[in-house]
Amino acid sequence: MTSTSTIVMPGDRIAAIEELAKSKRVILGPGLRRQDETVVASKAGPLRHKEPSTFWVDNYQRRYIPARGDLVLGIVRSKAGDLYRVDIGAADTASISYLAFESATKKNRPDLNPGDLIYARVLNASADIEPELVCVNSVGKRGKLGLLAEGFFFKCSLNLGRMLLRENCPVLAALTRELPYEIAIGVNGRIWLKAHSLRETIALANAIVALEQAGYTEIDKICDNLGDFLQA
Amino acid sequence: MNLPGKMDVEKDKLRQMHCEFNPLSRCDGSVMYSQGATVVIAAVLGPIEVKTQNLSIDGSYLECNYRPKAGLPQVKERIREAAIRDVLELALLAEAHPRSKMSVQVQELEDRGSVDACAVNSACLAMLIGGLPLKCSFAAVHCIINEQGEYLLDPDQSETLHQRASFTFAFDSVEGNLLLVQTKGAFKIAQFNDIECLCRAASAEIFQFYRSQIAKYHGRSEAIADQKEEPSSMET
Numbered sequence: 190m191t192s193t194s195t196i197v198m199p200g201d202r203i204a205a206i207e208e209l210a211k212s213k214r215v216i217l218g219p220g221l222r223r224q225d226e227t228v229v230a231s232k233a234g235p236l237r238h239k240e241p242s243t244f245w246v247d248n249y250q251r252r253y254i255p256a257r258g259d260l261v262l263g264i265v266r267s268k269a270g271d272l273y274r275v276d277i278g279a280a281d282t283a284s285i286s287y288l289a290f291e292s293a294t295k296k297n298r299p300d301l302n303p304g305d306l307i308y309a310r311v312l313n314a315s316a317d318i319e320p321e322l323v324c325v326n327s328v329g330k331r332g333k334l335g336l337l338a339e340g341f342f343f344k345c346s347l348n349l350g351r352m353l354l355r356e357n358c359p360v361l362a363a364l365t366r367e368l369p370y371e372i373a374i375g376v377n378g379r380i381w382l383k384a385h386s387l388r389e390t391i392a393l394a395n396a397i398v399a400l401e402q403a404g405y406t407e408i409d410k411i412c413d414n415l416g417d418f419l420q421a
Numbered sequence: 422m423n424l425p426g427k428m429d430v431e432k433d434k435l436r437q438m439h440c441e442f443n444p445l446s447r448c449d450g451s452v453m454y455s456q457g458a459t460v461v462i463a464a465v466l467g468p469i470e471v472k473t474q475n476l477s478i479d480g481s482y483l484e485c486n487y488r489p490k491a492g493l494p495q496v497k498e499r500i501r502e503a504a505i506r507d508v509l510e511l512a513l514l515a516e517a518h519p520r521s522k523m524s525v526q527v528q529e530l531e532d533r534g535s536v537d538a539c540a541v542n543s544a545c546l547a548m549l550i551g552g553l554p555l556k557c558s559f560a561a562v563h564c565i566i567n568e569q570g571e572y573l574l575d576p577d578q579s580e581t582l583h584q585r586a587s588f589t590f591a592f593d594s595v596e597g598n599l600l601l602v603q604t605k606g607a608f609k610i611a612q613f614n615d616i617e618c619l620c621r622a623a624s625a626e627i628f629q630f631y632r633s634q635i636a637k638y639h640g641r642s643e644a645i646a647d648q649k650e651e652p653s654s655m656e657t
Contacts, residue, residue, distance in 0.1 A: 196635055200558060231554040232549075233635045250551070251449045251552070252468065280471075
């Protein structure tokens with residue numbers, strides 16, 4: 190990734206991608222759309238490029254748009270017959286079948302109540318259908334998915350969530366040096382945290398939320414200040 | 422946010438624009454935007470759940486609300502809402518999110534002239550930062566003909582006291598098409614054409630402002646992208 194990405198605005202034609210598309214197969218990610226032979230941006234933000242030929246617009250967003258395969262945090266809203274209705278922060282509430290949990294059978298239903306927090310994978314999602322979630326992987330094992338008990342839940346922007354989910358994110362490593370904790374990050378801009386005590390949990394949550402406000406340039410400062418949060 | 426005092430701006434220049442992104446925490450995108458001393462806050466929510474009566478399988482439903490600084494919304498505010506909604510509908514890529522609603526809320530904080538144009542511009546900025554899919558961005562410019570017959574671009578409220586005619590134009594960013602025309606008062610067609618050209622030229626400045634504000638907003642987060650690639654490099 191280049192350090193100075195060009196900012197594109199909606200309606201901008203991206204000639205560079207059109208040029209590339211003449212010789213190679215180009216993948217247009219979120220924020221870009223194809224209009225006949227032209228490539229036009231539909232969102233405002235820096236244009237990102239991943240080798241060999243994937244382009245997208247990295248715009249600021251808080252509202253989650255469901256996509257297949259995403260790992261999301263959802264809050265169970267209600268039970269409706271054979272499924273649970275889960276709020277994942279999208280336009281529609283998602284549904285999750287009670288059989289989509291490890292070792293769940295018709296007789297052995299999972300113990301989920303409205304208000305519970307679950308970490309699930311999006312099975313099916315598109316603009317025209319309601320998203321569907323599962324809490325098992327393709328071989329029927331739960332892995333890291335399922336109910337998240339206790340801990341603290343808060344929301345952030347999608348950009349912050351994605352940044353934390355990157356490999357080698359310096360933030361999480363820096364926080365681990367300070368104190369042990371458990372974290373679940375959903376790509377839908379929701380984070381769940383659990384540390385040994387309430388004070389530590391809130392301190393960590395404040396540190397992560399501060400990143401969003403501070404503009405990400407002060408990771409080290411925030412991690413040093415974590416000590417102050419704990420003293421307070 | 423400090424309100425700028427009445428500065429001496431030439432009559433064919435826009436007043437100073439200022440914007441602050443995301444002052445509100447509960448919506449999907451918001452902006453506090455000012456042109457001179459006129460200030461508005463705009464917020465967007467979307468795509469969100471829509472009532473069955475407004476549900477459309479072809480695209481999203483666009484709702485627009487404008488609230489005055491004092492008192493309940495009256496017919497005057499409904500006219501503003503309709504004007505803003507018409508412009509937004511042309512720019513929004515509704516097909517991207519069928520069966521949903523995009524809600525745009527504009528709150529007037531201070532009306533010191535050209536508040537229609539200000540409201541439209543703030544709605545555009547809110548949609549840009551809220552991540553709504555758009556076909557283009559748009560900008561509105563307000564211009565008046567004063568008693569002496571001069572054209573005053575983006576007038577302050579004190580300058581509009583004895584205006585002969587008032588014009589609000591909105592343009593799109595891609596081809597410069599006219600999206601909105603609101604006129605009041607008596608004028609000749611030649612004057613209308615001149616003012617349209619003047620406003621179109623001014624709208625380029627507004628589009629540049631949008632671009633620079635978005636760039637500045639993302640400039641904060643560029644540093645972390647760099648830090649991830651080269652953790653040992655100097656901070657930008």
